[in-house]
Amino acid sequence: MVQYTKTNSMDILPILQQGVANAVQALYGMEVGAESVNMQSTRKEFEGDYTVVVFPYTKAARKKPEAIGEELGAYLKENIEQVQDFNVIKGFLNLVLSDEYWLTFLEDASTNATYGRQPRNGKVVLVEFSSPNTNKPLHLGHIRNILLGWSSAQLLDAAGYDVKKVQIVNDRGIAICKSMLAWRKFGKAETPQSSGIKSDHFVGKYYVMFEQKFQEEYRFWQHSEQAGSLYKGRKKEEQSEAEFFKAFKNTYFNEYSALGKEAREMLLAWEANEKAVRDLWKQMNGWVYDGFEETYEKLGVDFDKLYYESDTYLLGKESVQQGLKDAIFYQKEDGSIWADLTDAKPALDHKIVLRSDGTSVYMTQDIGTAQLRYQDFGTDRMVYVVADEQDYHFKVLFEILKRMGEPYADGLHHLSYGMVDLPSGKMKSREGTVVDADDLVAEVIAEARKNIEERGELVDMDKPELDEILRKIGLAALKFFIIKVSPKKRMTFNPQESVDMQGQTGPYVQNAFVRIQSILRKAGNASRNFSDYKTIESGEKELLAQIYAFPTVVQSAAESYDPSEMANYCYNLAQRFHKFYHDYSVLRADSEEAKAFRLELSRTVANVLESGMEMLGIEMPERM
RNA sequence: GGCUCUGUAGCUCAACUGGAUAGAGUACCUGACUACGGAUCAGGAGGUUCCAGGUUCGAACCCUGGCAGAGUCACCA
Incomplete structure (x- = not known):
């Protein structure tokens, strides 16, 4: 029988899953993959840290869910050192991990300077975003695009990729x-x-x-x-x-x-x-x-390389000719060249790739530009941050690149996002209802200033320093407001709510960080040795469990190209910290061990918040 | 009309991808230790998850058929 004892505290979840898989095998003779074991964090109304859903094993076990839960729980408690106790409610097995485990985990997480970040994986991913026309200034629609592109790039970087941020500037036409x-x-x-x-x-x-x-x-x-x-x-x-x-x-x-x-x-x-x-x-x-x-x-964004359409608009023609020879495309009598994609898995249509007069269409350029980028960077993946009105275009482009046998074809992704509406309806440049990017940034910063003045905070601070803080707060409000919405959903941008600084907002998350900084300043070099701390409180455990989830969230948000996952995570962590802060005293804890533990816990929360928000392009102020 | 996406509290959004009594914020009402920072916390009220069927131990999520909104179906970009 396998023993699960001393091990890396970061991997408790896979260990529990493997334990369940082994238990099911040993007790009921059923093969299950450890990854398929349904493990979720225990809802707060029940006792426990993680919960196994046992319904999937009822057939093999031929027993009632409650009985299975009892048997699995007993097995896990027996075989996995970190499992201290368990309880079963209906078909749910709640596992209680030992305080020793959580102390070890905090020790490991707090001493890891790059906690949540994956080691370099050697793969190159290119993220294209912004890509404006050069005839007018940037507006709110570009802002959503830029924030999605930037945060996706940061998340992919944190997930271990070598990220190249590029745009294609539509400078001609x-x-x-x-x-x-x-x-x-x-x-x-x-x-x-x-x-x-x-x-x-x-x-x-x-x-x-x-x-x-x-x-x-x-x-x-x-x-x-x-x-x-x-x-x-x-x-x-x-x-x-x-x-x-x-x-x-x-x-x-x-x-x-x-x-x-x-x-x-x-x-x-x-x-x-x-x-x-x-x-x-x-x-x-x-x-x-x-x-x-x-x-x-x-x-606060920058790019590694800009591609200009005036340089690339003739690219792709030769590849199309080659594709014609390879019978990937066909030619009509008038000389125009087409792709027949009617047999694609979700069927697409016929699509022109070169005009009858031999000139390019958009598709031609995109083929050529993708190839150029592969030459430039040797990319394994390419992400295009483009609004959902071009969904069909990218389906076609990706299908064509796949048929052309491009080496990066399986790594192509269209990060499609919904348009931004105003409460009054669609933005229309002709009707002058477009929200200008520069105006917007100025407004949120002005709002932050108004807020801080009303509160009478930071009056002692000199102007450049204060301005820097106001910039961080204002941008946090704006960025968070946009990023927290799942990309593919069309979003309503309410200008009043976008400058809100209370509730589910960027400044709310910043405030949690600032509170922690304040505590740490006051604590000076108080002891951080919490090894004697014995009874972890429930509010503390909630924070630990949330911290534990951070690397998983980084991975998931990166792989699904969804920064809103990270935004929601940061909000939830901040929310739990605010509650913890209210319910427990750090500096005036009952014992030295408790104080040390809470200091270290708080410091780790701050690190995770700062790190997570950085992945969204949001900076943390020390004071606010 | 074909295809794609969306539909969850008055409003803005979540829901660990099929799990427990669908959660937050906001707006409204009520409260919080002479304060480790009140940009906070707690409580109240607010739901036919667009509708109708189906699949199963279990559905906001999967399937079928509708309804509503958006996008797209150019030798435009």
């Missing part, structure tokens, strides 16, 4: 030409410096101006004879004039508009590499990048 054209026509050589406008907002101003001028032109045209006869000739029955012209807008831009024509000509000139247009393009994009950089810095 008709949109940037619109800004360029408006600036050239109406800008009068104005610059961000001369106007005092942040440089990406400056470019955005001209993008908006183009839209306005175009709308003016379009409205004027609608009264022309040409427009009138087009409406009569093409309208669907019952379609009002207003409805018709709303639907006709794109066609008008492409076929009738003078401004549209100029913009398209500019795009052609850009493609023909005309110097004047290229120079203007470089200048305006340069302005945008300066502005973006400032915003990224404020958000």
